[in-house]
Amino acid sequence: MSEPTHPLLDIQNLTIEFPSERHGTPVRAVDDVNLVVGAGETVGLVGESGSGKTTLGRAVLGLTRPDTGRITFGGKAITHANTKQRRALSRYLQVVFQDPYSSLNPARTIGQTLSETLRVHRKLPRPETEERVVRMLEKVGLDRSAFARYPAHFSGGQRQRIAIARALIAEPKMVICDEPVSALDLSVQAQVLNLFRHLQDEFSLSYLFIAHDLAVVRFLSHRIVVLYRGRVMEQGPADTVYRRPLHPYTQALVAAAPVPDPEAQKKRREERRGFTTASAAAPASGPAGCPFSSRCPHVVDICHTTRPPMTIAPDDSFVACHRWSEINNLTAPVTREFATPRAEVA
Numbered sequence: 001m002s003e004p005t006h007p008l009l010d011i012q013n014l015t016i017e018f019p020s021e022r023h024g025t026p027v028r029a030v031d032d033v034n035l036v037v038g039a040g041e042t043v044g045l046v047g048e049s050g051s052g053k054t055t056l057g058r059a060v061l062g063l064t065r066p067d068t069g070r071i072t073f074g075g076k077a078i079t080h081a082n083t084k085q086r087r088a089l090s091r092y093l094q095v096v097f098q099d100p101y102s103s104l105n106p107a108r109t110i111g112q113t114l115s116e117t118l119r120v121h122r123k124l125p126r127p128e129t130e131e132r133v134v135r136m137l138e139k140v141g142l143d144r145s146a147f148a149r150y151p152a153h154f155s156g157g158q159r160q161r162i163a164i165a166r167a168l169i170a171e172p173k174m175v176i177c178d179e180p181v182s183a184l185d186l187s188v189q190a191q192v193l194n195l196f197r198h199l200q201d202e203f204s205l206s207y208l209f210i211a212h213d214l215a216v217v218r219f220l221s222h223r224i225v226v227l228y229r230g231r232v233m234e235q236g237p238a239d240t241v242y243r244r245p246l247h248p249y250t251q252a253l254v255a256a257a258p259v260p261d262p263e264a265q266k267k268r269r270e271e272r273r274g275f276t277t278a279s280a281a282a283p284a285s286g287p288a289g290c291p292f293s294s295r296c297p298h299v300v301d302i303c304h305t306t307r308p309p310m311t312i313a314p315d316d317s318f319v320a321c322h323r324w325s326e327i328n329n330l331t332a333p334v335t336r337e338f339a340t341p342r343a344e345v346a
């Protein structure tokens with residue numbers, strides 16, 4: 001993986017609420033999130049169902065309107081970009097969604113779909129458009145016969161390759177990948193993840209890679225951001241977060257990650273009895289303290305009453321937990337609010 005060079009996407013203090021019929025008060029899906037993705041960097045956004053990952057990705061794409069906060073892309077504010085500005089932006093900012101079956105128009109050939117996408121962004125003579133489409137299909141591992149075929153002809157993994165080709169045909173700078181391998185078989189997942197990695201190097205791409213599976217995120221990411229109930233719990237270099245998670249929530253996520261050995265998996269399950277990582281309920285707005293306090297095995301009074309500041313931890317990590325140094329037997333450096341944790345970019 002190539003190293004990041006300079007910031008491309010910058011999200012500051014983003015908060016997004018939805019009206020809730022059930023609670024009467026709004027659901028806060030994203031709560032004061034700061035996140036930076038550098039050029040050529042992959043940031044993995046991880047958290048269980050309902051933690052706000054998709055909402056955050058949709059806000060970057062302009063599909064969901066933020067209540068407060070600021071999003072810049074390539075140095076330009078895009079938080080409230082209008083339709084025309086969004087269309088221009090889509091040349092540089094693309095998306096791959098989870099479901100390869102619903103994301104392609106069944107009535108159009110693959111060649112038509114990709115040519116159309118390319119034509120929106122580049123006015124090229126027809127033969128050149130077709131040649132570019134064929135080259136792109138080859139780059140994602142499909143031969144030129146795919147051009148004239150319809151989506152129904154392809155398997156889930158192949159359709160996801162086509163969706164990736166469509167995202168990359170206009171040579172964007174960044175792709176939001178929203179659970180792009182979750183619907184695929186395990187063996188196909190590995191192939192598609194390898195493809196993402198290979199294409200990143202070839203096109204100097206940045207990815208915001210959204211997934212609930214920490215192992216998947218770790219494979220691709222330079223850095224990992226852990227969300228819970230809309231808040232960033234921890235972020236840092238991918239290996240550090242995975243090997244030595246500091247926040248009790250990240251520790252639970254790592255412990256819950258599937259392991260290939262059934263005996264080891266059974267042992268883990270027994271160890272975390274009563275400490276489930278099952279789907280979070282819709283986040284109600286405004287719990288005063290740590291949103292994880294009701295499930296945390298290390299909880300003390302302050303966790304219920306005071307929001308933990310995002311603090312600097314060792315190895316370029318940041319963690320929002322009152323007790324992270326104590327429960328990990330580490331000496332805390334000077335604890336201070338760190339409003340906008342930024343990518344370590346050269």
Ligand SMILES: Nc1ncnc2c1ncn2[C@@H]1O[C@H](COP(=O)(O)OP(=O)(O)OP(=O)(O)O)[C@@H](O)[C@H]1O
Binds near residue numbers: 050055056
């Ligand atoms: N359009 C909407 N209207 C109301 N509530 C919404 C809407 N979209 C999302 N939510 C709520 O916002 C919260 C975050 O949802 P979101 O889909 O972003 O989470 P997620 O981490 O992507 O979950 P998953 O992995 O299941 O997709 C959830 O409580 C969800 O119910």
